[in-house]
Each structure stands twice: as C-alpha cells, then as structure tokens.
Amino acid sequence: MALKTVKIPEVQIQVDLVHDQPRRKVGLMGGTFNPPHLGHLLVAEQVLSQLGLDEVIFIPDNKPPHIDEKKTISAQTRLEMTKLSIQGNPHFSVSDIELKRGGVSYTYDTVQQLRREHPENEYYFIIGGDMVEYLPTWYKIDELVKIVNFVGVKRPGYQLTSPYPVLWVDVPGFEVSSSLIRQKVASGCSIHYLVRDEVADFIKEEGLYQDGSSL
Numbered sequence: 147m148a149l150k151t152v153k154i155p156e157v158q159i160q161v162d163l164v165h166d167q168p169r170r171k172v173g174l175m176g177g178t179f180n181p182p183h184l185g186h187l188l189v190a191e192q193v194l195s196q197l198g199l200d201e202v203i204f205i206p207d208n209k210p211p212h213i214d215e216k217k218t219i220s221a222q223t224r225l226e227m228t229k230l231s232i233q234g235n236p237h238f239s240v241s242d243i244e245l246k247r248g249g250v251s252y253t254y255d256t257v258q259q260l261r262r263e264h265p266e267n268e269y270y271f272i273i274g275g276d277m278v279e280y281l282p283t284w285y286k287i288d289e290l291v292k293i294v295n296f297v298g299v300k301r302p303g304y305q306l307t308s309p310y311p312v313l314w315v316d317v318p319g320f321e322v323s324s325s326l327i328r329q330k331v332a333s334g335c336s337i338h339y340l341v342r343d344e345v346a347d348f349i350k351e352e353g354l355y356q357d358g359s360s361l
C-alpha cells in the first residue's frame with residue numbers, strides 16, 4: 147500500500163487550565179491555637195474524611211478578631227505549637243499567611259488571598275458549633291459566604307442554626323478546649339491525652355501558662 151504524507155493545518159487549542167481540572171477541596175482550620183489540642187485534630191480529620199477533602203490547612207491567627215489579646219501568647223509560639231501538633235499527618239499542613247499579613251486576622255482577607263494564590267482550590271472553612279451563632283458579626287460576612295463553604299462541627303450545648311449556609315458535620319463530641327488546657331497547666335494538672343506529647347513537652351520546656359496570667 148502506498149503511503150502519502152498529508153500536512154494538517156496548525157490548530158490552536160486553548161485549554162482552560164484552571165477550570166478543566168477537578169477543583170481541589172481544601173479545608174481551612176483557623177484558630178488561635180493557644181494551645182492546639184486533640185479536639186482540633188479530631189475535628190480536622192473527621193471533616194477531611196467525611197467531606198472527602200484533599201487537605202486541611204491549619205491557620206493560626208495573628209490577632210484574633212474577637213479575643214482579648216492580653217490573654218494570648220505570641221503568634222510565633224502558637225504557630226510553632228500548631229506545627230508540632232500536626233506532625234506526621236500527610237493531609238495536614240500549617241500556614242503562616244495570617245502572621246505574615248500582620249494586623250487583625252479577618253477570615254475574608256485570608257480566603258481572598260488564598261483564592262488569588264490558588265484559584266484551582268475550593269475552600270471549606272471549619273468552625274466549631276460554638277462559633278456559628280457569631281457568624282453575623284464576622285467582617286464582610288455577606289461576601290465571605292459567597293467565596294467559602296462554612297463547615298459547622300456539632301458541639302454539644304451550642305446553637306445549630308445559622309442565617310448563613312453551613313454544612314453541618316457530625317463529630318464525636320470531645321469537650322476539650324484551649325482554655326481547659328491553660329487552666330490545667332496553671333493548676334499543675336496533667337494535659338496528657340488532651341494535647342499531642344510534642345505540644346505538652348513544648349509547653350513544659352517553655353514554661354507556658356504556668357503562672358495563670360493567660361486564663
């Protein structure tokens with residue numbers, strides 16, 4: 147059989163690299179993490195697996211919008227403890243985006259910045275059930291709900307309705323909080339099994355929370 151070479155005219159194909167790829171589902175776990183405890187890890191892991199997220203990024207705030215700053219230790223120290231807390235989980239990471247930006251850490255600013263840097267991602271902001279009733283007070287909340295999915299983690303004793311769309315996730319209740327950890331350290335009580343060993347060691351080595359001034 148005789149073969150003939152045929153010249154095909156050049157065709158220009160434009161591929162939309164952003165929207166032709168499946169969007170990555172990224173969870174954001176914002177917090178003061180003063181200190182990070184096993185409740186944070188339990189919640190992040192459950193949300194990751196129940197919603198089929200690709201990863202969860204822990205974001206320690208620089209200046210929390212609604213917390214008395216005097217009770218908070220340095221952002222750098224909280225960042226360091228958060229890194230220790232997530233060690234070994236390939237789906238977890240820690241971002242210093244709010245520390246680098248400085249000032250009060252509004253979630254709207256953080257999500258906008260992340261969307262600019264990673265337009266391929268779809269974001270899920272994880273909040274404890276205790277936070278949901280305060281959503282109406284958040285900075286630029288009407289715009290924020292349009293660019294992020296809020297995931298509410300059911301926490302016993304807190305209101306489970308919100309004027310804004312919230313994706314509710316059932317997580318076994320584990321009533322640990324950073325305030326409880328600070329109280330236990332100040333009163334010389336064990337925090338074993340409430341925080342990662344690495345975090346407990348760090349708190350001890352640095353002498354954090356011992357004088358009760360951060361209660």
Ligand SMILES: Nc1ncnc2c1ncn2[C@@H]1O[C@H](COP(=O)(O)OP(=O)(O)OP(=O)(O)O)[C@@H](O)[C@H]1O
Nearest residue numbers: 176177178179185273274299320321322323324325
């Ligand atoms: N045990 C828990 N179960 C479910 N969600 C939690 C739990 N602890 C904290 N969260 C949620 O994790 C996020 C970050 O919390 P944060 O760092 O302020 O810790 P916290 O334990 O609530 O701190 P504090 O006791 O100092 O108020 C918030 O959305 C909070 O509601």
Ligand SMILES: O=C(O)c1ccc[n+]([C@@H]2O[C@H](COP(=O)([O-])O)[C@@H](O)[C@H]2O)c1
Nearest residue numbers: 176177178207211251252253254284285
């Ligand atoms: O943007 C806001 O107005 C806003 C108000 C309250 C809380 N947040 C964020 O919610 C996360 C949990 O807050 P907190 O106070 O429980 O540590 C943390 O990332 C905060 O920056 C954000």
